[in-house]
Amino acid sequence: MSGQTAIDPATRFLDRIGARRWTVSEAWVLVGLFGFVLCLSLAPLGRLLSEALMPGGNFELTRLVRLYGEGLVWRATINTLQIAAGATVIAVILGAAMASVIAVTDVRGKAAIVFCFILPLMIPPQVSALAWLQALGPSSTLLGMVDLAPPPGSPHPLFSMWGIIALLGMHNAPLVFLATRASMRAVPADLVDAARSNGAGPFTTMHTVILPLASAGLISGGAIAFVSAAGNFGIQAMLGIPARIPTLITLIFQRLSDYGPSVLADAAALALGLAVIAICGLGLQSWLIRRRDLRVTGTGAQFLEFRLGRWRTPTAVVCWVGIAVVLFIPLGALLTAALVRAYGLPLSWETLTFRHFANALFNHTAIRRAFLTSLSLASMTAVILMLVAIPLGYFLTWRKSLAIRLLSLSAELSYALPGAVIAIAAILFFLKPLPFIGVSLYGTIWIILAAYLANRLLLALRPTVSGFLQIDRALDEAARVAGAGFVRSLKDVLLPMVAPCAAAGAILVFLTALAEIQ
Amino acid sequence: MAHLNVDAVSKEFGTFNAVNNVSLDVRDGEFLAVLGPSGCGKTTLLRLIAGFEEVTRGRIAIGDRTMSSPTAHLPPEHRRIGIVFQSYALWPHMTVSENVGYSLKVAGAPSDERHKRVLDALAMVGLADFGGRRPAMLSGGERQRVALARCLVAAPSLILLDEPLANLDVHLRASMEDEFTDFHRRTGTTMFYITHDQSEAMALADRIAVMDHGRVVQVATPLELYREPATEMVAGFIGQGMVVPAEIRTSEAEGRCHARIFGHDTAVRCRPGQKVTATGAVCVHPRELSVVPAGVSGIPGRVRRVVYRGGYLRAEVVPDAASDVSLNVEIVDPEALRPGIEVGITLNDGWAIPASGT
Ligand SMILES: Nc1ncnc2c1ncn2[C@@H]1O[C@H](COP(=O)(O)OP(=O)(O)O)[C@@H](O)[C@H]1O
Ligand SMILES: [Mg+2]
Numbered sequence: 001m002s003g004q005t006a007i008d009p010a011t012r013f014l015d016r017i018g019a020r021r022w023t024v025s026e027a028w029v030l031v032g033l034f035g036f037v038l039c040l041s042l043a044p045l046g047r048l049l050s051e052a053l054m055p056g057g058n059f060e061l062t063r064l065v066r067l068y069g070e071g072l073v074w075r076a077t078i079n080t081l082q083i084a085a086g087a088t089v090i091a092v093i094l095g096a097a098m099a100s101v102i103a104v105t106d107v108r109g110k111a112a113i114v115f116c117f118i119l120p121l122m123i124p125p126q127v128s129a130l131a132w133l134q135a136l137g138p139s140s141t142l143l144g145m146v147d148l149a150p151p152p153g154s155p156h157p158l159f160s161m162w163g164i165i166a167l168l169g170m171h172n173a174p175l176v177f178l179a180t181r182a183s184m185r186a187v188p189a190d191l192v193d194a195a196r197s198n199g200a201g202p203f204t205t206m207h208t209v210i211l212p213l214a215s216a217g218l219i220s221g222g223a224i225a226f227v228s229a230a231g232n233f234g235i236q237a238m239l240g241i242p243a244r245i246p247t248l249i250t251l252i253f254q255r256l257s258d259y260g261p262s263v264l265a266d267a268a269a270l271a272l273g274l275a276v277i278a279i280c281g282l283g284l285q286s287w288l289i290r291r292r293d294l295r296v297t298g299t300g301a302q303f304l305e306f307r308l309g310r311w312r313t314p315t316a317v318v319c320w321v322g323i324a325v326v327l328f329i330p331l332g333a334l335l336t337a338a339l340v341r342a343y344g345l346p347l348s349w350e351t352l353t354f355r356h357f358a359n360a361l362f363n364h365t366a367i368r369r370a371f372l373t374s375l376s377l378a379s380m381t382a383v384i385l386m387l388v389a390i391p392l393g394y395f396l397t398w399r400k401s402l403a404i405r406l407l408s409l410s411a412e413l414s415y416a417l418p419g420a421v422i423a424i425a426a427i428l429f430f431l432k433p434l435p436f437i438g439v440s441l442y443g444t445i446w447i448i449l450a451a452y453l454a455n456r457l458l459l460a461l462r463p464t465v466s467g468f469l470q471i472d473r474a475l476d477e478a479a480r481v482a483g484a485g486f487v488r489s490l491k492d493v494l495l496p497m498v499a500p501c502a503a504a505g506a507i508l509v510f511l512t513a514l515a516e517i518q
Numbered sequence: 519m520a521h522l523n524v525d526a527v528s529k530e531f532g533t534f535n536a537v538n539n540v541s542l543d544v545r546d547g548e549f550l551a552v553l554g555p556s557g558c559g560k561t562t563l564l565r566l567i568a569g570f571e572e573v574t575r576g577r578i579a580i581g582d583r584t585m586s587s588p589t590a591h592l593p594p595e596h597r598r599i600g601i602v603f604q605s606y607a608l609w610p611h612m613t614v615s616e617n618v619g620y621s622l623k624v625a626g627a628p629s630d631e632r633h634k635r636v637l638d639a640l641a642m643v644g645l646a647d648f649g650g651r652r653p654a655m656l657s658g659g660e661r662q663r664v665a666l667a668r669c670l671v672a673a674p675s676l677i678l679l680d681e682p683l684a685n686l687d688v689h690l691r692a693s694m695e696d697e698f699t700d701f702h703r704r705t706g707t708t709m710f711y712i713t714h715d716q717s718e719a720m721a722l723a724d725r726i727a728v729m730d731h732g733r734v735v736q737v738a739t740p741l742e743l744y745r746e747p748a749t750e751m752v753a754g755f756i757g758q759g760m761v762v763p764a765e766i767r768t769s770e771a772e773g774r775c776h777a778r779i780f781g782h783d784t785a786v787r788c789r790p791g792q793k794v795t796a797t798g799a800v801c802v803h804p805r806e807l808s809v810v811p812a813g814v815s816g817i818p819g820r821v822r823r824v825v826y827r828g829g830y831l832r833a834e835v836v837p838d839a840a841s842d843v844s845l846n847v848e849i850v851d852p853e854a855l856r857p858g859i860e861v862g863i864t865l866n867d868g869w870a871i872p873a874s875g876t
Binding site for chain 1: 568569570593594595596597598599600601603604605607608609610611620621624625668672
């Protein structure tokens with residue numbers, strides 16, 4: 001075009017990073033978000049990265065090359081990939097099936113089913129692994145009671161790749177469930193009605209309308225499951241170490257428990273591998289979601305219920321059988337083990353004892369105090385992260401730019417890394433006294449909070465973003481032309497609409513934080 | 519002062535030019551319709567004016583104040599513009615009253631004044647009793663009225679409307695058209711109204727800007743657009759106009775020139791300075807054609823189809839000289855024509871399209 005002025009490079013640049021679009025209030029909120037992410041996640045991770053890449057202060061790649069050249073590390077990487085992928089498949093199948101039943105049918109006893117299904121989130125993975133080992137092993141009290149225990153000395157069936165995959169899959173199914181259900185609830189009732197009136201039965205409606213529209217939730221739930229399976233230490237260690245199946249996360253911990261000058265650097269380098277795997281999973285997720293247009297307008301079908309009719313009871317039975325398998329059997333095993341006088345004895349009236357419980361509850365005030373501390377830490381984490389996730393979700397959905405992407409990436413990175421790695425990063429970073437205040441967080445519970453905030457941000461963020469994806473942007477724009485600024489529109493218009501999704505995220509954060517802190 | 523000035527504005531999405539060097543001047547109190555086929559950049563232009571998008575080039579000003587330019591951008595909430603969205607964009611978690619009163623609440627108006635103005639606005643759109651309902655409990659037309667009331671309540675001096683009637687049924691559309699006209703007359707608000715429906719634009723607007731592929735091709739009164747379209751695109755888009763190839767045989771004299779169309783010589787209106795050309799085009803409307811018996815005079819052709827349109831017949835005649843052209847004629851007498859018979863077509867009026875040939 002001749003005669004038109006060219007755009008100057010400075011404006012082009014501002015456009016590219018998205019800065020020209022930000023109003024003053026948006027800019028302040030962004031600065032806040034940046035500060036939050038920078039202090040809690042980017043800076044500690046940067047510290048860790050520098051430990052991995054330039055341990056002595058000088059850049060050296062030879063360590064990485066040597067490390068990943070080791071057969072063991074290489075095998076561990078492949079194993080981690082297989083485990084994460086397999087567990088994700090199981091988690092997605094279980095979680096999506098359960099979400100479908102709960103979100104759109106009139107199955108009996110919904111509340112109880114939901115509660116029992118997401119309960120495993122609160123169980124620390126090590127405990128859950130222990131419970132399963134109890135339940136299926138040769139010394140199983142439970143199987144012993146029905147004479148089904150494998151003969152003593154035979155290899156435990158869970159000490160295998162499949163064992164790890166199955167357990168992780170079940171452990172992470174609630175993650176997929178929560179994200180998918182939240183998305184399904186946001187599908188507008190008239191879209192469902194439209195499908196029904198076009199002759200689609202419940203099943204057709206489910207897989208042609210509801211599932212596709214809720215796929216943002218399904219995909220993001222799957223991504224969370226993938227990443228958390230890759231970085232789950234409890235189950236991989238309890239089953240993988242005895243089975244001699246090395247994985248990245250178990251290697252990290254084994255290195256950390258060694259002594260020597262290169263321990264931290266080695267662990268940091270291995271953590272890097274884990275981060276790369278996680279980032280690939282998350283990249284796949286955003287690619288999958290970006291290809292669809294899932295925006296809908298209208299009110300969500302909160303009260304949608306397909307009549308199951310004579311299938312009502314059988315469906316409930318199937319749900320409870322599933323829950324029995326994933327929850328009651330391992331918990332039952334644990335309980336019987338706790339109730340017998342000595343490990344391995346059969347459970348009977350003579351061997352029954354409550355001594356172990358009484359011990360834990362009454363004789364250890366430390367345990368009680370620890371419990372209260374974890375409770376308050378977990379709730380603080382959940383509340384803070386929800387408050388951060390809502391504005392961040394807004395930017396991620398509608399104001400995407402380089403700067404925002406960076407924020408999201410670091411949230412993903414921090415989540416992908418196992419809690420302990422984040423903790424090490426946090427310790428490395430917060431060891432020195434904070435500038436201005438002059439106090440060190442090291443040794444206080446605030447450092448745990450910092451690590452949790454960094455580690456769990458993504459859990460709060462994902463469902464919130466899928467909530468935003470389902471809001472017609474004109475609703476925000478209508479508030480803007482009514483004179484509401486960014487913060488006002490966020491509070492009055494967007495918050496009430498993403499609240500269910502944001503709350504789902506906060507619950508996830510709370511439950512998983514509680515599980516890990518114990 | 520709500521004089522809207524759009525000056526050489528372009529908007530690029532990546533390398534795609536959605537709005538291309540558009541200049542428009544909307545006078546204070548004017549009702550301007552922007553008309554164009556779907557995807558021509560109407561919504562993008564509206565979003566530029568509202569401030570949801572930044573201009574790549576050019577300048578947008580309301581009154582004397584620059585709203586958008588490549589170096590300055592006033593956010594939407596400070597532009598004091600009303601918008602009626604195509605999807606209505608009512609907030610589902612607020613009642614009708616809360617939706618309508620939101621801008622007053624944001625502006626910090628005291629609650630009794632707010633209450634009164636919300637009632638007034640709702641009464642103006644005939645929904646005085648609906649304040650307590652939620653948007654989900656309203657019909658499409660009612661939602662549209664709430665959206666209008668929400669935009670009226672702040673008494674903005676410029677209102678942007680993006681295909682506000684596209685989702686309504688014909689009857690409702692007609693009565694809402696009346697309401698818009700009424701409202702415009704009463705308040706004298708400047709209206710910037712987007713539509714793809716030419717009859718809606720003709721009925722409502724003082725002037726119409728026709729857009730095509732991101733450009734404004736003509737800005738004119740409805741009558742002028744109908745009688746003197748600037749391009750073949752406008753000619754075809756307005757009033758069921760037909761564009762036929764023509765040889766312009768004389769240059770303009772007293773507003774007319776001679777044209778040969780499918781071998782038939784006739785005089786048509788034209789722009790001052792119209793030149794002779796072998797590859798010109800003439801715009802005619804169904805009303806401007808008449809049927810004569812075959813072989814007498816006019817363009818020889820054959821009737822392909824006859825459709826009763828209520829009160830008149832629409833006959834499609836294919837000229838012998840061009841089998842891919844169809845000339846639509848409106849006739850009143852139902853007995854006159856049957857498919858298959860041979861007829862002649864004469865032109866009572868026509869307009870030599872200026873942008874064709876040269
Ligand atoms: N945010 C965007 N990014 C890329 N292309 C866009 C965007 N918004 C609109 N477009 C493109 O600009 C063109 C004009 O769109 P629009 O203004 O919505 O048309 P109309 O309202 O006239 O139907 C379309 O081809 C559309 O695909
Ligand atoms: Mg449009």
